[in-house]
Amino acid sequence: MKIVVLKFGGTSVGTIDKIKKVGDIIKTYVRKNYKVIVVSSAMRGVTNDLVKKSNQISQNFSEEEYDVLVSSGEQVACSLIAGRLINNGIKSRSWLAWQIPILTIGHHKNSRINLIKKNAILKYLKNGGVPVIAGFQGINDKERITTIGRGGSDATAIILAKFFKAQRCVIYTDVEGVYTTDPNKLKKAKKIKVISYEEMLEMASLGAKVMQPVSIQDARLNRINIEVKSSFVNKSGTLITKRSNILSNKIVTGITSTHNDAKVTLIGVKDKPGVAASIFKPLSRNSINVDMVVQNISSNGKETDLTFTIKNEDLNKTKKIIKENKSINFRKLLFNKGVSKISIIGVGMITTPGVTFRMFQSLAKKRINIQVISTSEIKISVLIDKKNTKKALNALHKEFKLDS
Ligand code: ASP
Ligand code: MG
Numbered sequence: 001m002k003i004v005v006l007k008f009g010g011t012s013v014g015t016i017d018k019i020k021k022v023g024d025i026i027k028t029y030v031r032k033n034y035k036v037i038v039v040s041s042a043m044r045g046v047t048n049d050l051v052k053k054s055n056q057i058s059q060n061f062s063e064e065e066y067d068v069l070v071s072s073g074e075q076v077a078c079s080l081i082a083g084r085l086i087n088n089g090i091k092s093r094s095w096l097a098w099q100i101p102i103l104t105i106g107h108h109k110n111s112r113i114n115l116i117k118k119n120a121i122l123k124y125l126k127n128g129g130v131p132v133i134a135g136f137q138g139i140n141d142k143e144r145i146t147t148i149g150r151g152g153s154d155a156t157a158i159i160l161a162k163f164f165k166a167q168r169c170v171i172y173t174d175v176e177g178v179y180t181t182d183p184n185k186l187k188k189a190k191k192i193k194v195i196s197y198e199e200m201l202e203m204a205s206l207g208a209k210v211m212q213p214v215s216i217q218d219a220r221l222n223r224i225n226i227e228v229k230s231s232f233v234n235k236s237g238t239l240i241t242k243r244s245n246i247l248s249n250k251i252v253t254g255i256t257s258t259h260n261d262a263k264v265t266l267i268g269v270k271d272k273p274g275v276a277a278s279i280f281k282p283l284s285r286n287s288i289n290v291d292m293v294v295q296n297i298s299s300n301g302k303e304t305d306l307t308f309t310i311k312n313e314d315l316n317k318t319k320k321i322i323k324e325n326k327s328i329n330f331r332k333l334l335f336n337k338g339v340s341k342i343s344i345i346g347v348g349m350i351t352t353p354g355v356t357f358r359m360f361q362s363l364a365k366k367r368i369n370i371q372v373i374s375t376s377e378i379k380i381s382v383l384i385d386k387k388n389t390k391k392a393l394n395a396l397h398k399e400f401k402l403d404s
Pocket of ligand 2: 010
């Protein structure tokens with residue numbers, strides 16, 4: 001069987017007219033004799049609205065009830081899509097997770113799919129039907145409704161593609177694909193034709209909001225090719241696949257920038273073993289994610305300065321934790337919300353020397369000061385003054401030949 005999984009995001013099913021358009025897209029696959037499995041997210045804004053309601057009814061809303069509530073948006077979207085297909089003469093029906101069932105493990109609000117029972121869907125496909133499946137939801141071993149984390153219908157689609165051994169998995173969204181950098185920040189950003197799982201994972205974690213990071217990891221582990229494309233225009237999108245499928249002479253595939261990082265500096269920290277651990281332990285206990293870290297070499301062998309970055313929203317909590325931390329001494333505490341992390345990402349870096357130098361040099365030419373640096377195998381990140389974000393993106397986009 002030639003199976004395709006088609007996933008539609010919130011904006012793609014955002015209005016009745018858009019759902020009609022989705023119906024037309026599905027029809028093109030049916031005509032090409034694909035057995036089509038559809039996965040839908042909730043109509044745009046609906047899930048956010050439900051989350052808001054849960055907070056209004058109780059500041060301590062039950063997690064079990066949260067999952068029942070916020071998963072309900074998908075039910076609406078799925079029945080509307082199925083209804084439209086039926087209207088167009090295509091055999092179709094909606095499926096909620098418990099009806100299949102899609103079994104999950106782990107905590108409420110953040111479960112993971114570990115099994116999908118295939119029988120009913122397979123039979124339906126064989127009989128020429130188009131199942132429309134609610135994304136984002138599952139049930140656990142207590143037969144309670146669960147959800148798999150915000151943006152989770154991407155993961156539903158990928159796990160369905162895995163269990164049904166689909167030939168293709170297409171993620172329909174409101175952008176034409178993955179771009180070399182955010183087109184809202186840099187007009188000359190270009191659509192990327194193919195990108196590796198690893199690069200996409202970095203880009204998604206760094207704020208390219210095209211797909212949920214967990215779902216990309218699922219696709220990587222199961223070697224599922226993902227096509228990301230727009231449901232509004234009929235153009236080819238971006239293929240996310242394994243590295244060995246990619247022939248590219250580019251060193252850097254994409255560039256990202258953040259806008260909600262804060263920099264924290266402790267001046268005059270005692271330079272002795274265990275100090276860094278004493279600073280970070282209470283932060284991690286409070287689930288504060290520390291990103292970049294740099295410690296200056298002490299000039300007198302006694303004191304040093306320690307700088308790290310966190311998310312803006314964690315700043316107040318971090319201030320409080322550090323001030324109340326009795327196990328550390330420092331002379332001064334500095335905070336700066338006006339920073340941005342710029343990252344260049346590309347598997348080409350592994351085999352190309354001098355990439356770091358080129359990055360630093362092109363920023364230096366634009367008189368952009370680098371405050372903190374961090375690197376991984378396929379990524380180099382620098383922290384800069386937020387007001388230079390656009391200038392930096394522009395310079396690096398050109399330096400690494402992404403303009404053409
Ligand atoms: N509707 C859910 C959310 O907004 C799931 C999804 O969009 O994939 O998080
Ligand atoms: Mg969504």
